Amino acid sequence: MQLSVVTLFPEMFAALTDWGISGRAVKRELITLDFFNPREFATDKQRTVDDKPFGGGPGMLMKSGPLIAAINQAKKSHGTEGEEVKVAYLSPQGTPLDHAAVVNLAKRERFILVCGRYQGIDARVIEQEIDEEWSIGNFVLSGGELAAMSLIDAMIRLQPGALGHEDSAKEDSFGNGLLHWPEYTRPQDFENNRVPDVLLSGDHEAIKDWRKKQSLISTLKKRPDLISWERLSEEERTILKEFTDESRC
Ligand code: SAM
Numbered sequence: 001m002q003l004s005v006v007t008l009f010p011e012m013f014a015a016l017t018d019w020g021i022s023g024r025a026v027k028r029e030l031i032t033l034d035f036f037n038p039r040e041f042a043t044d045k046q047r048t049v050d051d052k053p054f055g056g057g058p059g060m061l062m063k064s065g066p067l068i069a070a071i072n073q074a075k076k077s078h079g080t081e082g083e084e085v086k087v088a089y090l091s092p093q094g095t096p097l098d099h100a101a102v103v104n105l106a107k108r109e110r111f112i113l114v115c116g117r118y119q120g121i122d123a124r125v126i127e128q129e130i131d132e133e134w135s136i137g138n139f140v141l142s143g144g145e146l147a148a149m150s151l152i153d154a155m156i157r158l159q160p161g162a163l164g165h166e167d168s169a170k171e172d173s174f175g176n177g178l179l180h181w182p183e184y185t186r187p188q189d190f191e192n193n194r195v196p197d198v199l200l201s202g203d204h205e206a207i208k209d210w211r212k213k214q215s216l217i218s219t220l221k222k223r224p225d226l227i228s229w230e231r232l233s234e235e236e237r238t239i240l241k242e243f244t245d246e247s248r249c
Pocket of ligand 1: 090115121135138
């Protein structure tokens with residue numbers, strides 16, 4: 001995947017490119033990441049990228065000129081003059097991102113992400129240049145960089161070869177529509193709290209069944225909105241029914 005990020009703060013992305021799974025994926029070129037800074041496209045001596053909003057009000061807005069010039073340069077770098085590459089603006093007003101959306105976005109070969117700052121960006125940039133808007137939640141960040149990094153990190157995890165084990169992403173929460181089961185590591189006994197016996201049994205079938213049950217129960221307890229009763233198998237419904245009956249006692 002070729003990813004371009006339009007940002008006033010490209011240095012922030014070192015958190016992605018220099019560390020962990022995302023850092024390894026960048027080094028192995030599973031994803032190429034480049035940056036376009038609107039400040040470099042500002043034409044005045046001070047390299048101004050912001051200005052006051054018309055109509056008054058607090059704060060500043062990112063000006064359209066340098067931002068559109070940076071987006072156009074990013075499009076050119078994809079060699080398509082922008083016809084095949086989608087330009088997304090990270091925005092609290094965007095469609096909320098979820099697992100299904102990230103799975104689809106991660107399949108793209110090229111993608112441009114635009115990060116806002118200040119009170120946001122001139123509305124004409126959205127009208128003229130932005131194909132889609134994505135939000136990471138119903139709250140407001142100071143800039144689009146952390147949102148872009150969250151999305152990029154989530155897309156990287158889904159690139160073939162990015163994780164040590166191919167099944168990891170499938171087994172993660174949301175991969176099969178449910179939350180991941182509880183996990184334990186050594187010691188077996190921590191402050192009189194023992195790891196469930198089944199996990200020490202070496203019985204792979206029993207461990208698989210236990211994990212499935214715990215996954216269902218965790219989802220029901222923590223995120224009941226994710227449970228789609230009509231899509232559950234008879235066996236899964238029985239597990240959850242037994243759990244709710246036991247909890248009532
Ligand atoms: N005035 C804007 C509003 O109320 O919709 C908020 C601007 S916010 C302070 C500055 C920038 O942070 C935005 O332009 C956007 O790029 C980014 N941002 C803030 N919250 C976000 C969120 N929940 N998801 C994605 N990006 C966000």
